[in-house]
Amino acid sequence: MASQDIANPPQPPSPNGISAASILATLADSRPLTSHEEEEEDEELDDDVSGGIALAVQEQVASYPILHSSNMAAPHSVEAGDFLQHYPLLMTDVMAEAGLETYSGMDQHAAALEYLSMTQIPTPASLAPSIADGLLTLPSTISPTSLHEAMSYEADSESASFGQNWSGVQDGDKFQDISTFYRQHIHHPNSGTLISLEGARRPSSICREDLRGDSCDYQGIDWSVRRTTRSTIRAERTSYESNRIPSRLQALRSVIAPTRDTENFFSFRRMNTQHRAFIHHFQLRNLLASTSRNDVFYATGDQVNRTDASGTYDNVTMDLSREFTEGYRFMVTTLAASDDILIAGGFEGEYALTDLSSASDTKYTVGRIAGRSRNAKSHIMNHMHLFNSRHSYTPQVAFCSNDEQLRILDCYTNTFTHSFHYSAPVNCSATSPNGRMRVVVGDFFETLITNAETGQPFERLHTHDDGIFACDWADDGIHVATAAQDTSIVIWDARNWSEPLRVMHSELSVPRCVKFSPVGGGPRVLVSAEADDYVSIIDAQTFESKQVFDYFGRTAGISMTRDGSSLFIANVDPHYGGIIELERCAWGEQKSITPNSCCDWMMDEEMHLDNRVVCGWRERQRRGLNLGELMV
Incomplete structure (x- = not known):
């Protein structure tokens, strides 16, 4: 073992250095694992359209059936002829609007990137992918390989109980839990006295007889003490998620x-x-x-x-x-x-x-x-x-x-x-x-x-x-x-x-x-x-x-x-x-469409x-x- 310089002991790595090393490791294979494989082919197409589990090599892409707009069946609310006439034009406009060459997802690690390149590399807003639960819309020029490949790994609060080899695949952009959503997106006029949803004690069971409107909904949440209503929170959450x-x-x-x-x-x-x-x-x-x-x-x-x-x-x-x-x-x-x-x-x-x-x-x-x-x-x-x-x-x-x-x-x-x-x-x-x-x-x-x-x-x-x-x-x-x-x-x-x-x-x-x-x-x-x-x-x-x-x-x-x-x-x-x-x-209600049905x-x-x-x-x-x- 080589001797160390006592006057200049080695310094622990900086947080940015650790993050930079993590990014370099991630860039080596940015696809989140869906099994416990250690060796993957570099030429695999890493991106997919909506996130998921499966992995598809490029040879399989050509064999996947492609859905053409002419095969899309008309919804019951639209005449079949009108639907088939307008659907290709509608989708062409939408995909042309989103058609891009590449995108970068580095903005969340700007400090670490500075450590690597001494220059912050922000993500251009026009190149960022849009995400909804389980649905990752990538630029239209990128061929969809497998819609079943995981978007991201997420550290879950329960994962520690499963040991180091725990490998839960989570949606990187799922709906926020209601406590986090309430804290981050609900702006109360008396925000200084806002009562958090975290830590509230709940009974072991909530029955129909326990319901008290906004004082106790069927999840045991008291909205009245927070000077709001459940319907208000639902409307805010619906509006927020609809925009995503x-x-x-x-x-x-x-x-x-x-x-x-x-x-x-x-x-x-x-x-x-x-x-x-x-x-x-x-x-x-x-x-x-x-x-x-x-x-x-x-x-x-x-x-x-x-x-x-x-x-x-x-x-x-x-x-x-x-x-x-x-x-x-x-x-x-x-x-x-x-x-x-x-x-x-x-x-x-x-x-x-x-x-x-x-x-x-x-x-x-x-x-x-x-x-x-x-x-x-x-x-x-x-x-x-x-x-x-x-x-x-x-x-x-x-x-x-x-x-x-x-x-x-x-x-x-x-x-x-x-x-x-x-x-x-x-x-x-x-x-x-x-x-x-x-x-x-x-x-x-x-x-x-x-x-x-x-x-x-x-x-x-x-x-x-x-x-x-x-x-x-x-x-x-x-x-x-x-x-x-x-x-x-x-x-x-x-x-x-x-x-x-x-x-x-x-x-x-x-x-x-x-x-x-x-x-x-x-x-x-x-x-x-x-x-x-x-x-x-x-x-x-x-x-x-x-x-x-x-x-x-x-x-x-x-x-x-x-x-x-x-x-x-x-x-x-x-x-x-x-x-x-x-x-x-x-x-007791009879809901048959006709008397004989x-x-x-x-x-x-x-x-x-x-x-x-x-x-x-x-x-x-x-x-x-x-x-x-x-x-x-």
Whole structure:
């Protein structure tokens, strides 16, 4: 070891020096990692259009389907001819307005850049990308590679509990939590006496009886003591976030008429504030699953916890903190459950499943996706759903993975039976009730209607202009819904794939989950959960009206009980999050379009033959009376 000069001891590095070194390291590979790969090719295209998980090499770009304006189906509010006539001109003007060669994102590290170059390099305002939640609009001259590549890594307040190898991919420009937004953007005339939202004590649960208007909303916030109203804060937040929507998306949304907010399908019942899910990746929001009001499961990083609608203390159903894949912890990215099976997917293609029907304390089983290629950029489990096999009585699960494959697992034998490869990362899928067809969506912009047995697409539907992250198939076997990062929600009729039944846009943020209500659950609805603040409950008979339930915070997932009586929402706001329960209301109302049609997915006399229907005829007739809450 060389001797040191005692008179001139080495000085610790300056903060600017550390930041400069960090920038140099970042510039070496500016793409945020989505797996734990250490070696990446320098020639990969780093930028993408909207942020996400997947990685795409340049050879794959040419094979991705390109959405042409002539393929865009007309929304129901616009005549088809007018829409197709004006849409290309509209998009040409918008993209020409944003067409740029390059951009720089160095302005946040000006001091460190001075340390490197002795000259501050500001970012020209005209060259900066515009960002909305999950939607990064880059200059139009940059080819979109993968819309599933992560925009940024963000240090989360909970990340320390997962160790140094924790690798949560977060949205660099998500909605601010309500406490930060209130502090930074609400200007009170008596700002010197402004009462902060941080640190306010909340009860363990908030029930319908606790609501006091602005004195106590359903998140337990007292707005009256802060000399404002909830509606005022909501209007300010809506205005602020609306101005951040990229012009390209504003143009797309402007040609689709908003859906009327006139329905009343659900009402607030309870919020349990002690149960908080954890989001590992900002685009993956299926971290909540319920089989009944007594069994509500949610992911908290490397654990899956169980609670119930009354908010009892949670218990750990699967503790995955000791499970490692190639040295990395099991980090839950998606969750699914049925009466018998609970299954969780992870960041490295691992999964854990347990038998919920076992009378004993059955330990979970951990496995990894079959055919896992070491050459794949990422193996993140993006989505999974359970369905019944046409050939056996054992439940099956479909894994949608970032390595561009969809795999089928037999849950009872823990054996992979099928594997289907697609041209880009697969983000979500849903199997038709008869098990013959499957809708598959991903970073390939198309909605694929495939043969469930072979995986081969027989319909390629072009309606979205961005990566698609959510889909569902209704219990009637006819209606299919998809939702994408362009904030659009598209409804299809399986009897006619030539054009969509309806096209609508979200309330404000990106729709991350869409779920149809179950058969036997009352008037049929489609639930759309956005990344932040909003859940829309859409009339699935006409798709022309909806009910909007708004709150403050990011959405980690939604789940509806099998009888359709309760809708659970996981809110992960750091101060005012929890699990919200909405309950069905207006059970006695008949909402059929015509006297001979049914408001549910099938006629009432047919339901007793369908084993998916949980409630019997007499129980369905008595719904809404709350007989279960009577004390005798």
